[in-house]
Amino acid sequence: MPQTPRGWRFLVRVLCDPEDRWFVLDDLEEEFAEIAGGAGGLREARRWYRAQVLSSSWPFLRRRARRIRSFLRPSRITHKPRSVRPSGAMLMQNPLRNVRFAFRSLRKTPIVVLVTVFSLTVGIGASTSVFSLVNAFLFQESEGLADPDGLVAVYTSADHGGLYGESSFPDFLSLQEQSETLEGLVAYRAGFLTFDPPASNPDSPPDRLIVEIVTGNYFDVLGIPVPLGRGFLPEETQIGQALDLIVLSHEEWIDRFGGDRGVLGQTLDLNGRDFTVIGVGPPGLVSRMNRLKVSGWVPLGTPEGIWHATPQELASRRDHDCNIMARLGDGTTFEMAQSELSLIASRLGEEFPEAWTDDRGHPRTFTALPEKESSLPPDARKALAGLGAILMGGAFLILLIACSNVASLFLARAQRRKQEMAIRLSMGASRGRLARLFLTESLILALAGGVGGLALAWWFSEFMAALPLPLDVPLAFDIGLDGRVLAFALSIALGSAIAFGLAPALRGSNPNLVPALKADAGGNGVRGRKFGLQNLLVIGQVTTSLVLLIGAGLFLRTVQKGATLNMGFNPDRVAILWKELGPEYAGPGGAVRFAQETEARLEALPEVENVEMARRAEGSVLDLADRAVLDIPGFENPDGGPVVSSYTSITAGFAEMLEIPILRGRSFTNADGPGAPGVALVNESFVSRYWPESDGLGETFTMLERREVDTPTPAPPTAFQVVGIVRDQNQTIPGARRGPFIWIPYEQDYASRAIVHVKGHTSAAAMVPILREELPLGPGEVPLIPAQTYEEAIRGRFIGQEIASKLLSWAGLFALGLAWIGIFGIVSFAVSRRVKEMAIRQAIGAPRGDVLRSLVWEGMFLTVVGLVLGLALAIPLGILMGSILVGIGPVDPLAVGGGSAVLVGAAFLASLIPALRVMKVDPMAVLREE
Amino acid sequence: MPGKFLAEFELYVMLAMAQLGENAYGASIRKEIQKRTGRPVSIGALYATLARLGEKGLVAFEISDPQPVQGGRARKHCQLTPEGEEALQHSAAMLGRMMDGLDLAPQSGGQS
Structure with missing residues (x-):
C-alpha cells in the first residue's frame, strides 16, 4: 500500500479537529490509494493529497476557532449527536474528566502527593516570600494620591555630587517662582514634636510624635482628600506666619483619640505650643518620606519653627533639608520639566555661585524622578535591588530543587505506571492525551503547592513585619500579599508544574510497549544508566544546596565579623x-x-x-x-x-x-x-x-x-x-x-x-539603662541613636546582611532537606532494584562491609559530583557578592568548608540508612523467593 | 420551519447522504458530491459541514467496527436523523416551489 506524503499528513494531524483527525486521515488514505492505483499513479495521488490538505486547511482552522469560542461560551446550547458512543479516547478529551481522573490516580499515592505538595509549598513559599519583600520595597505604589503619574519628585545634587540630595527651602521658592512646567510644588520634611498629654491623664509621660512638616498646598497638590475636617488654607500657611495647626493621621486619630470626632477644634500641647486640630487624613496615608508612618501634618513656616525647620534654616540656601514634589502642568511632559529644571539650576548657579557649588567645585543640578520611583531614595533603592536579586536567586534555587525533587518522584511514579500507560496506548489513547493526563496531575499538585506557598509567604510577611528596625522609627512597608504577589505565586506554580511535570509526562507517555506490557514491569536487576535523568536531578540538587549553604555561610560570617571588625577603635564595654x-x-x-x-x-x-x-x-x-x-x-x-x-x-x-x-x-x-x-x-x-x-x-x-x-x-x-x-x-x-x-x-x-x-x-550592656535614665529625652528631641551598646550600633549597619543570612540559612536548610529526600529516594530505589544482586553476592561470600560500601557509594557518587559542581559555582558567586561581604574573602574557608561538611554528612546519612535497611534482609530469604 | 433552511453545501451533503444510505462516510460523501456536481470538494470543508449539521441535530454519527480486512479501520458513518430528513424534504419543497413556473427543468445526471 502506497504511503501518503508524510509532511502533509502531519499538517492534517496538527490542523484538524481532534475529534475527526483519524477519520479524515483514513478517508484521505483510502482515496489516495484509489488514485494511486489509477492511471495517474502515485504522482497524481500525491498531487491530489496535497490539494486536499491545502484546501482543507482553512475549514480545519475555522472549526478549531469555533470550538474554542463555544468552549469559552459554554452557556450556548448545542445539540449533541446522541448516537455517538463515548469511547475511552473521547472521555479523556474533556478537561474536567481529566481533572477527575487525575484526582483518582493521585489518591492512590498519598505519600508522593504529600511530599510533592510539601516540597512545592517550600519552594513556592520561599520565592513568593522574597517577592513580597521585593514588592514591598521596590514596587509598592503610594496610595491615596490623585493621578500619581502626573507627580514628580525634584532633587538637588548633594555636596558630594550625588544627584538625589534634598533641597533648600529658598531653592524651593525659586523653583515655585520660575517654573512654568510644574504647576504645583510642595515642600515637606519630617519633624518631631513632643506631645504633652491632655490634663485628663497628667501622669502619662510625654510622647514623641513624628509629623510631616509641609507647605500649605500639600493636600491640594497631591490630591489627598481630608475626609474629616479640612486641610490647610493658604492664609493659614504663609511662610513665616503660619499658624500652629495639625491634620492628624487617621491611625493616630484612632489610636490616641479613639476615633472621636470631637477632636476637631481641640488644641494639643506639642513642644509646649498649642496646635489646633483641623482635620484627619485618610486611612493608610503615610509620609512621602521613605514611607514613614506619621502622626500628622503641620505647616512649614511657623514663626517659631520646628526642629530642622526653623526660620533661620528655612532662610538658608545652604541648608538642604526639604523634599520637593511637584505636579506636571497640563500638556507638559516629564522631559520638558527636566529640561526646564536644568535651566533653572544653571540660572541659580549663576545667581548664587557659593550655595550652588558642591564640594568638588561642580555646579549643583536639579533632577526629577517620577513619583513612583521616589518612595525610596534612589541610592537605597539600588542597594536594595541588589540584595533583592540575591535573595530572589536563592529562592528560585529552592524552587528549582523542589521542582527537581518532585520531578524525580514523578519519574519514579511514571516508571511504576509504565504498564498502565502501555495498556492505554495500545488501546488507542494518543501520546498527547497521556501527556496531558500527567500534566493535569502536576497542575493540581502545583496549585496545591501554590496555596501552601501563599500561606507560607503570609506567615513570613507577619514575621518580617515584626522584625525590629535598627532605627527607632515606624516605617510603613506593607510586606503583605497584594494582587501582584498573588499573580507571581500563581505564575511560578504554573511554571513549576510544567518544569516538574513535563519530563515525566513525555517519558511516561512513551513507554517501550513490549517489555512494559509484560507482567515483569519492575525491571529487576537492570541497572540504570549512571547519568540517568533522575541522577542528574539529584546532582543538581546537591549543587544548588551547596551554593545556598555557602551563600548563607558567607552572610553569617559577614554579620559575625562585622560586629567584631577591627574598626580602628575598640567599642568594648x-x-x-x-x-x-x-x-x-x-x-x-x-x-x-x-x-x-x-x-x-x-x-x-x-x-x-x-x-x-x-x-x-x-x-x-x-x-x-x-x-x-x-x-x-x-x-x-x-x-x-x-x-x-x-x-x-x-x-x-x-x-x-x-x-x-x-x-x-x-x-x-x-x-x-x-x-x-x-x-x-x-x-x-x-x-x-x-x-x-x-x-x-x-x-x-x-x-x-x-x-x-x-x-x-x-x-x-x-x-x-x-x-x-x-x-x-x-x-x-x-x-x-x-x-x-x-x-x-x-x-x-x-x-x-x-x-x-x-x-x-564590666560591660556595655550595664551602661544602657544608666544612659536611658540619666539623659532622658528633651522636648521635641529625637533619639536618633537611642541608648545602646556601641557594638549594637555598629551591627545595625549590617541589618541587610543579617536578614539575608537568616533567610539564606533557612533557604539552605530547606534545600538541604529537599536534597536529602532526593538522595534518600535515589539510593532507596537503586537498592530495591539490587536486592537480588546483593543477596547473591553475600551468598557467595562477599563480606557485608563490601556490599554496604557499594550501596552507599550509589548515593555518595552523586553527592561528590554535585559537590564539585557546587564548589565550582560557589566561588564566582562569592566574588559576585564581594561588595556586600565584610571582613571575609569570597572563598571563606569556614563558610565553604562548613557548607560542604554539612552537605556530605547529610548525604552520607541519606545513603547509609536505606543501605543498612537492605542489609537487614536475609539473603537466603530473597533467593528463596525466586 | 424557521431556522432550518439549509445552505447550498449543506443541502449537497445531505442529499449525498440520502443517496448513499448506509454507506455514507467522509470519503464516500465527498466522492458522491464531486461525481454529481463536478465541483471539487475539500475533505476539511466536508467534515466542518458534517460537524455543523451534527450540532444542529440533522445528522447523527456512528463509529463503525473496524473493517474486516488486514489493517481495516473504523469509519465514522453518518445518517440523517428524522429532523434531518424533514429539513431535507422541506428544503427540496421550497426549492420546487421557488422554481414553479420557471423554465428551469432540472437535467438529470448533469455532469457537464
Missing part, C-alpha cells in the same frame, strides 16, 4: 546615646557646659569607668560625616574647588577610651580647652595628601567653615595645629574613614549634638 542639645545648651560654650556637667554626673556613678563626648557615632548605623572647608597653606585643590575634609570633635580622653591608634605625637588633654590654641589630630591619609613632604606634626591649617553634614555652623574660621597622627583604618571595612580625616577637641568646636560615650567597668 562602651555604650552610646545620641543627644540633641536643647536650647539650654545653645550658643558657643553650651556644648562644653553640657559635656562637663554630664561627665561629672555620670562619672560619679560607681558602675561607670569613663564618660566622653564626640559629635559623631563612628561606624554606627547613623554615622553622619560632618565636614569642614579648609585652607591649607601651600596646597591648592587641582580642580579649583574648595578643600573639604570630614572631621569630628572629641573630648580629651576619648582617643584613649576607644583605643584610637595614635602613631606619632599626642592626643588631646584637658589643657586643649576653649581658650587654648587650636590643636588637631589627623590621619595618615591627611598627611600624605596635603603634606607629602613632611611627617605632619606641627603643620597648621585653618577651618574656614564647619558643617553639620551639609549645613554650615556658626563656627568662625579657626587655625589648628596638628599634634598627633592617627593610623588609617582598614579600607575594606564599610564605613571606614576614607581619605583625609580630622579630629579637633570637642571644647574647641561648635556642636549642636553630643554622642555620649560611656564605658563601664
